[in-house]
Amino acid sequence: MAAAPRPPSPGPSARIWKLPHADAVVAVADRLLGVRRRRVQATLHRAVYNKYLHPLAPPGGTPPAQPLYYEGSLSGRRYTPRLGPAGLYLSFDPSTPPAELRAVIFEHGLPVNSEEHDPFTVVAVRAIVHRVLDLTDSATLTTLDLGPDDLTADWEHEQEEYGAGRAPMPATQLLALAAHATREFAGILYPSARTDFGRNLVVFPDRLRRRARNADLLEVIDSTGRYAQRLPP
Amino acid sequence: MAAGTTATRGRTRSARGSHGNRIVVVVGPRDASTRRLEAALQGASVQFVYQATPAALLHEGEVAVRAPERPWLYLFNLAAGARPAPRGRTPSGRRTARRTVRGAARVTDVEWLDALRAVNERDPETPILVAADASRQQKLILDALDAGADEVVGPEVLRIPALARRRVRSALANVRGTSADAWAALPTGPDDLDDGAVVEWEDGPTEAEAEAARARVRQAVARLPTREERSGPLAELLGVTVPELRAPSGRLDAKRIAACLGVSLNRFAAAMPVRRQSLDETPDSARIQAALDPFARALAVLDVLLPGDVGRQWLNAIHPGLDGTTPLAAMLDGRAERVARLLEMIRDGSLV
Numbered sequence: 001m002a003a004a005p006r007p008p009s010p011g012p013s014a015r016i017w018k019l020p021h022a023d024a025v026v027a028v029a030d031r032l033l034g035v036r037r038r039r040v041q042a043t044l045h046r047a048v049y050n051k052y053l054h055p056l057a058p059p060g061g062t063p064p065a066q067p068l069y070y071e072g073s074l075s076g077r078r079y080t081p082r083l084g085p086a087g088l089y090l091s092f093d094p095s096t097p098p099a100e101l102r103a104v105i106f107e108h109g110l111p112v113n114s115e116e117h118d119p120f121t122v123v124a125v126r127a128i129v130h131r132v133l134d135l136t137d138s139a140t141l142t143t144l145d146l147g148p149d150d151l152t153a154d155w156e157h158e159q160e161e162y163g164a165g166r167a168p169m170p171a172t173q174l175l176a177l178a179a180h181a182t183r184e185f186a187g188i189l190y191p192s193a194r195t196d197f198g199r200n201l202v203v204f205p206d207r208l209r210r211r212a213r214n215a216d217l218l219e220v221i222d223s224t225g226r227y228a229q230r231l232p233p
Numbered sequence: 234m235a236a237g238t239t240a241t242r243g244r245t246r247s248a249r250g251s252h253g254n255r256i257v258v259v260v261g262p263r264d265a266s267t268r269r270l271e272a273a274l275q276g277a278s279v280q281f282v283y284q285a286t287p288a289a290l291l292h293e294g295e296v297a298v299r300a301p302e303r304p305w306l307y308l309f310n311l312a313a314g315a316r317p318a319p320r321g322r323t324p325s326g327r328r329t330a331r332r333t334v335r336g337a338a339r340v341t342d343v344e345w346l347d348a349l350r351a352v353n354e355r356d357p358e359t360p361i362l363v364a365a366d367a368s369r370q371q372k373l374i375l376d377a378l379d380a381g382a383d384e385v386v387g388p389e390v391l392r393i394p395a396l397a398r399r400r401v402r403s404a405l406a407n408v409r410g411t412s413a414d415a416w417a418a419l420p421t422g423p424d425d426l427d428d429g430a431v432v433e434w435e436d437g438p439t440e441a442e443a444e445a446a447r448a449r450v451r452q453a454v455a456r457l458p459t460r461e462e463r464s465g466p467l468a469e470l471l472g473v474t475v476p477e478l479r480a481p482s483g484r485l486d487a488k489r490i491a492a493c494l495g496v497s498l499n500r501f502a503a504a505m506p507v508r509r510q511s512l513d514e515t516p517d518s519a520r521i522q523a524a525l526d527p528f529a530r531a532l533a534v535l536d537v538l539l540p541g542d543v544g545r546q547w548l549n550a551i552h553p554g555l556d557g558t559t560p561l562a563a564m565l566d567g568r569a570e571r572v573a574r575l576l577e578m579i580r581d582g583s584l585v
Contacts, residue, residue: 038434049579183449
């Protein structure tokens with residue numbers, strides 16, 4: 001039997017992240033398959049403007065609220081390349097989502113400035129997610145040849161440069177792309193770039209397992225049922 | 234068994250001469266529950282000593298633990314083997330359900346409680362933890378607390394190491410207070426987040442799974458969107474309909490978008506890849522659809538997020554995330570995509 005092709009090597013000094021796109025995906029995926037994974041079982045949080053939870057009624061009636069809506073990420077996020085794979089972003093800390101909404105600006109972990117804003121709702125999500133890549137783990141970062149700066153870089157500028165053909169895909173997006181392509185990761189745990197204390201989880205909804213021995217679950221906690229939503233559905 | 238802990242089966246095989254270990258005396262069998270507690274206390278230099286039954290613990294009415302040091306904690310594993318069983322009469326004459334402990338004699342609730350009470354009376358400074366299933370053993374749990382148990386852990390708690398450690402801490406605090414060395418000795422563990430979340434390592438893919446994954450990646454790479462495709466229009470994919478911004482042809486209309494933004498077609502043309510005259514003649518040209526896409530997406534979000542005049546104010550107010558320019562100026566100088574994404578991220582509550 002012919003041996004499987006070896007993943008492309010960038011050479012001793014170059015980084016795998018700078019390889020041609022397809023080679024980079026393969027090389028990053030190869031390294032990912034050698035890192036440990038996490039199981040996350042926690043109450044996570046997400047903030048959504050009320051007007052998006054209660055959209056104006058279209059013809060035919062008001063659709064149910066979708067606090068776990070994630071397809072907007074297809075326009076590109078830190079861990080979501082433009083056009084996908086799509087990701088749902090959640091925080092471990094209820095303070096972080098409002099910060100991410102720019103309603104509150106944190107410095108050294110304290111709210112120092114509040115801006116006027118429309119009402120928003122912070123929903124708590126009961127989460128059990130297996131097969132999570134942990135970017136808060138230094139050993140994982142070392143294996144992937146990633147540093148803290150890579151995780152907090154200006155991904156929007158890098159995405160524009162990539163779109164214009166002047167630079168590779170942002171490392172965080174390439175990482176998500178490779179992790180998703182392996183089908184061996186359901187999400188990524190990462191430090192917040194917006195606050196100096198928050199941790200976030202981006203979940204690939206199409207990689208959640210419903211019936212496996214280690215089934216995954218994301219479920220909005222809401223005794224009223226008004227915001228009830230779960231993934232996988 | 235978890236690394237960092239040791240377990241000894243039987244009442245006489247506990248001593249291994251390792252001073253400094255904390256002794257957890259388990260009354261009952263070593264099963265999934267106790268193994269989970271062993272794992273939860275990993276790193277706390279804990280040695281588990283097993284006494285299969287209460288009778289093995291009590292000798293002529295006295296607590297007879299053969300351990301190298303004084304027990305640090307008692308764990309009564311009442312959940313083990315609990316299942317519906319024929320009712321019998323206990324030595325004390327009270328009717329009670331009989332429970333079966335795997336590999337040991339049948340033990341009644343009364344025997345469990347008598348042993349627990351005896352331990353509490355003779356060794357009141359050592360906390361007693363009870364493992365029981367609250368869904369099936371409510372009465373036994375209440376009786377155990379009355380008899381001197383300090384804390385109760387159920388199967389669900391034991392599945393979460395951080396929670397199990399909290400219950401052990403609670404039992405310790407109940408007896409010795411939170412300033413005691415025993416309290417401080419318990420590890421919080423690297424996997425305990427302050428918010429109570431549990432983030433545990435799990436097995437990675439096997440070599441076979443990894444090889445299959447590599448094959449999947451090689452196949453997926455060939456089907457991934459190209460850079461050009463990733464840079465293309467998104468409105469349709471994102472479900473942005475905006476009929477008020479479309480021409481009868483169904484395509485986005487530059488004149489309508491410029492009017493919605495409140496700018497002249499002359500000014501708007503600067504952001505388009507065609508001349509102003511072409512824009513005037515064919516405002517829904519196929520050539521400009523990609524350039525119009527982020528404008529339509531931004532206006533669609535703005536229409537819901539900040540409808541009417543408030544939206545127009547937002548467009549004309551300097552935004553700190555746009556290098557000190559206004560969103561409108563940024564859109565017209567080629568950064569419409571950035572503004573659209575900014576609004577979409579605000580809408581989604583995306584965490585970056």
